[in-house]
Amino acid sequence: MGNKGQSKGILVLVLAGICALMLLSGFRSAEPAGRSGVQSTVASAGAGELQESLALLTTLGGQASAPGAPLRLVLKWQGEYSGAASAEAAVQSLATRLGLGEMSSADDEGHRAWRSGAQLSGGTQISLFWSELGGGRSYCIVTLETADLLSSPELPDAAADAGRAMLQSGIAAEWNASLQAPAKEQGGTQAALLATERLLNAQFPGIQAEESYADVSTSSHSYSVPGLQRTVSSGSHSLALQLAVHKNVNADENRITLGMPLITIEY
Template identity: 30%
Template sequence: MKRKWIAYALCFLIAAGCAAGAWAARVNAGRSAASSLELLLPLSQQIMSSDKSIVIKHADTYQNYSDEKQFLDTGRMLGRLFELPEDGKLSREEDHILYRTATTDSHGADLTMLWVGFFDHTSELILTGGSGPDTSPADMIELQRKLTDKLQSIGIKPQWNVMIQGVLAGDDVASSPSPTDWLVAKLQAKQVEQYEDNGSTSITYYSPFISEHISNGKQAMNLQVAVHRNSITQEKRVTIGTPAITIEY
């Protein structure tokens, strides 16, 4: 379990920022990866301006490796599978080795693969996709479906972390549509906890409509909504994610 969060942390650094909580990671698979994104899109369209970004992440264990050469060969094979450049970089760290390759697809979405090898020869495979200025929500849904099919083709059950981020629509929270009302009405979401600090508010929920979930140490959670106010511009940025927000908000 500790290694899963080491791998997640590496993924967050590549995505430029980490705001993950101290959760005991336990993801139960259920709905397809795309359905989680499709489930959040109507809410994002109600509470965010049109200029929004989408991030999808998969992170889970993968096969063991025998030595560094075999690790590199497998990394290149995985790169070919996900249609990534084969000239990825191999780096050596204190407690792991890392193979990284990345590309931008025809719709402007960025895709990064990290394969992390630990010194007991176990490994983690991490895929991160992020929308670009010209990437539509439909493009991200299609990318997620494509990656899901490829993961399943090598015997991996995808464990997706999905997030949408954008500027809050309206002049202030009071004049904007309430995500709480939408979540209760559409997803039967129940609030698990709330956190406020330095201009940010984060609310955690559990919804029976989202079958993937993790634990916060006390109870199940599978959805978060966060609002952060820029101290200079006073602009409010909204982030929604399932089963949790794992990017900077």
């Protein structure tokens, strides 16, 4: 987002709500916990899809970013838990599966919430946030982040492992990924957006811009993309990819952000 004021906050809330409507194959179609054979098959399919998507994002990011620029990546797994175990027992079990250390707990707007985090060997940061919703339900977000994906070869496998851990904990989680870097194209954000869009057209025949957003420092398009299965429903559209270009006025530099299926970080 990068834009200031009320429109930024509204857009964040819209994106967060849309992410809850993701239409998924892979982990989303998981069977209830206990059917380990089905879970193993589903997890393998979901992990393959995730790693293919991360490889695609890396390729697109390398083409659209300034030469040699680091590719920041933020990947989020999120989903709801409503199993038989208590929230405290379930979150501790998930933290153990993720290899995280001590959990911190606090009251978050009337609901108990837990947090934990760690750094993997290659520099990837992994964090867990778990919040009770009431009625025996909880919401969980596992985030993996690296300042440069090209220097963090462990992230794709770690991301797949995190999805499997959530599935084993009874959470049919959904993932989204956002990649960010200084843009190859400078000048006005709209011109840079259209120049970058030409790269997408070459990569994805039939790609179609369905939604757009613009302000004085940001231009963004969200696309339907034939062949990409991971989508978000927005009105009558199934969106699979979002591109944003934001002008950092202090550095006089354009920054690109690519999201699959949508961007869920500040751009």
